[in-house]
Amino acid sequence: MxxxxxxxxxxxxxxxxxxxxxxxxxxxxxxxxxxxxxxxxxxxxxxxxxxxxxxxxxxxxxxxxxxxxxxxxxxxxxxxxxxxxGPTGKTKQLEIIFDEIYPESLKNLIIFSTEHFRPENKYNGESR
Known part of the structure; x- marks a missing residue:
């Protein structure tokens, strides 16, 4: 914190x-x-x-x-x-939307980095 x-x-x-x-x-x-x-x-x-x-x-x-x-x-x-x-129970949410032309490898790197360095962050698996 x-x-x-x-x-x-x-x-x-x-x-x-x-x-x-x-x-x-x-x-x-x-x-x-x-x-x-x-x-x-x-x-x-x-x-x-x-x-x-x-x-x-x-x-x-x-x-x-x-x-x-x-x-x-x-x-x-x-x-x-x-x-x-510290935190009052309120959580912040960041939504990252990947365009379909976005390179899959870069998308996977961002997801991995987010989850690895901040374990409380999880990718929900939704694609748009």
Whole structure:
């Protein structure tokens, strides 16, 4: 959901807790490039290095550890609040209509991607 939690904060917390770009990409469902970019942006904004990259692992700096200790409780609170006040049972529906001249392979790719990355989304199988 993440309407209260900043994307940068979520990435920072995840990296602190996993200690690995590879694991964090799996947890966050994003590729390494945007993950690295967010950390680089944070380091530039804060004018401090957050992680030392060594042999495929991330070693948090003292500065990163201090930030983590200070923001973790707030992060937990905001996450719990998001869960509490989250969706009110109303669901949004997106209807995608494929024209008959639309390539079948592209249609199947869109359906697969939608269902794979958001399991709550299901293709109802109707064709028009």
């Amino acid at each position: 993440d309407f209260l939690i900043n994307k940068k904060l979520k990435i920072f917390i995840t990296l602190m807790e996993t200690g690995s770009f590879s694991i964090a990409t799996s947890v966050l469902y994003i590729t390494r490039t945007p993950l690295s970019r967010v950390i680089s942006d944070l380091e530039r904004e804060l004018k401090q290095r957050l992680f030392i990259r060594k042999n495929g692992t991330l070693i948090p700096t003292e500065f990163a550890q201090t930030i983590y200790r200070k923001v973790k409780s707030h992060y937990i609170f905001l996450h719990a609040l998001e869960q509490e006040i």
